[in-house]
Amino acid sequence: MTCKRLTMWMPASPYIQSEILFPKLETLEIQRCPQLEKVPCLQLQSVKDLKLDKVGDTQSLKMEKMKVLPQKLSYFSKLENLTVRYCENMKSIPNGLMSLKKLAVQKCPSLACIPDDLSSLNTLEIRVCPLLACIPDGLSSLRELIVIDCEGLQSLPKSLKECSSLELVCICECPLIKGPIPDLGRLEGLVKLYLINSGELMIPCLQWIPNLHSLWELKIGGFGNTPNLPKLTYPHSLRNLSLQDFPNIKFLHQQFLPSTLHSLEIFRFDELEQIPEWIGNLSSLQSLTLLHCNKLKCLLPLKHATLQALYIADCPLLTERCAKDGGYEWPHISHIPNIHIS
Structure with a gap:
């Protein structure tokens, strides 16, 4: 239901509040109803999925005026999925949602x-x-x-x-x-x-x-202004690794990664200039992703890498250097079957 001008949904008469309406209704969505001030206390006992999206989020509406809905969710006795988005004045989710998954x-x-x-x-x-x-x-x-x-x-x-x-x-x-x-x-x-x-x-x-x-998948980062990656022993089960938010690291020292690693992502290394040699020696690595590395310009260690895919985005110095026609780095990566640069 999307009604930008709707202020009240159904009259809150004693008869309606005492009835179980829509006995077979399983999904109820109320979206983009910024003027909605009142929702009746309906016993929607069959509803399993409830979604509230941009309900009552204007200055003229305070969520307290809609206590009927948030405080009476126990009437949704079979509710399994609850999604609430962009409800500016909602302060709490009520108790009593025993079936919620x-x-x-x-x-x-x-x-x-x-x-x-x-x-x-x-x-x-x-x-x-x-x-x-x-x-x-x-x-x-x-x-x-x-x-x-x-x-x-x-x-x-x-x-x-x-x-x-x-x-x-x-x-x-x-x-x-x-x-x-x-x-x-x-x-x-x-x-x-x-x-x-x-x-x-x-x-x-x-x-x-x-x-x-x-x-088998680890994304880790945001250790402050450390100049080096923290020492970490990676589990042997690891398949996908993403290293993120290391703004002061200029060089990636040897990481003892498991031989099972299939994909590696390097994201937001602002001072990194060159891919380290050890990445080119990871025989199991199939995919390498380089994102938001502003100073990265050298991919020489990938010359003999057995990669199947290379993804580069928002690395400004590599855009020209990896150009297929005359780019300085192109000979180092041309053997990789799938290359995506943006």
Whole structure:
């Protein structure tokens, strides 16, 4: 439903509130209704998917006027997926969502807390919620935890280290995270881990990442102004590695990467001028991606690399140097079957 001028959806008569309407309705989406001031307290017991997108986000509407919807979500007794986006004045998600399996919240600048009774939740995704300070315990069924650009987040649930069902953890751009930091090295089923610029989480993770024996994708970076990559032992299961946000590193020292590594991404190395020799010696490496490396100009070590794909984007010095007709670096990479430069 998209109605920019809608201010009230259905009259809130006692008869309507007592009835179960749309008994077979499973998906309800309310999008781009900035003037909406009231939603009736409907007993939509069949709804499994509820999406609120840009609802009541104008200056004339305060979310408190819509308490009927956020405070009565328990009427959605079968609700499994809840998505809330661009609701500027929403301060909390109510308790009582016992059947909820996925909660996704994006760009809700007033959100300060989420429920602490989400034991059935499989996926928690929170993006750009600057007032959220903590994530509660009790997420015992969680498989995916995604927290991005939550500038006020200070703590992670202590019980996270015991959540054996976790397969994906993504915590990026949360610079105020403080201890105690849960030891995720016990999570034997973790296959994807993304940790970027997230406060006191960054240093302890170097100790427990080597214990993640099922890990096959790692994105890591944002350790401040360090001139060198931090020392890290990579799990032998690792297939994909992304190194990000090292603005002061001029040279990539030898990294002892597993022989199983298939793809490597180097992203936002502002001072890096040359690809190191050891990258050309990675016999298992099939794909190399170079992004936002402003001073990178030399790809000589790739001359004998067995790469199948090379991706280059926003590396201004390489655009001309890798030109097919006369580019200085072209002879070093021309043997690679798939080359994409932008």
